[in-house]
Amino acid sequence: MASSLQYLRSRFIYAEAVQAGNLLFLTGMLPTEGRAAKFIGRIGAELDVEAGRDAARLAALNAIAVARQYLGSLDKVSRIVRLGVAVATSGDVREQPKVADGASELLQDVFGKDKNPSRWCMESRAFRSGRRSSWN
Numbered sequence: 001m002a003s004s005l006q007y008l009r010s011r012f013i014y015a016e017a018v019q020a021g022n023l024l025f026l027t028g029m030l031p032t033e034g035r036a037a038k039f040i041g042r043i044g045a046e047l048d049v050e051a052g053r054d055a056a057r058l059a060a061l062n063a064i065a066v067a068r069q070y071l072g073s074l075d076k077v078s079r080i081v082r083l084g085v086a087v088a089t090s091g092d093v094r095e096q097p098k099v100a101d102g103a104s105e106l107l108q109d110v111f112g113k114d115k116n117p118s119r120w121c122m123e124s125r126a127f128r129s130g131r132r133s134s135w136n
Contacts, residue, residue, distance in 0.1 A: 017070040023081070024070065029063040031055035043099060045090035052095075053102030056085055060103035064110060080107055080117040086124045096121045 016027045031039045031054075039055035041047040047055070060083075068074050085100035100121040108116055 016066055019070070022078075024067060024077075026063050026066055028086075029059040029066070031058040032062065033058070042088045042090040043095070044093035049095050049098050052087060052099035056087075056099050056102035057106045059085075060106045064106075074110070077111065079115045080111060083107065083117045083119045085119070085121045087121065088124045093123070096123055 014027055018025045030037070038058055039047060039051060041051075043049060043052045064074065067077060071077065083100070083103060085096070085103055087096045087099045089096065100119060104116070104119060
């Protein structure tokens with residue numbers, strides 16, 4: 001899978017992965033396939049919770065692809081320490097944790113339940129790019 005950030009790299013200045021000692025830090029990931037946004041809209045308006053879960057899962061899949069590309073193998077990943085998920089919502093939506101579970105479940109499937117990360121999840125009213133879920 002191509003990095004979700006290849007298109008953005010050509011427009012902005014940042015590193016998508018930075019290793020410090022035994023830790024690998026990744027930039028925020030978006031739910032894209034190639035250069036195209038797969039999910040555009042807000043949970044509670046254009047998208048429902050299930051679509052949000054799918055978006056979070058895709059963003060996490062893109063992060064795994066970047067980690068694998070950077071490290072050469074996922075066998076080098078001993079654990080995911082922290083998962084952050086920002087979810088664009090509309091109105092009085094309070095189901096951000098259910099959306100974040102889309103990413104958490106994928107990480108658990110890939111790395112195992114004993115390696116579940118700590119997690120933060122927050123509401124965001126909008127992302128400038130129009131995308132509605134970001135994995136960090």
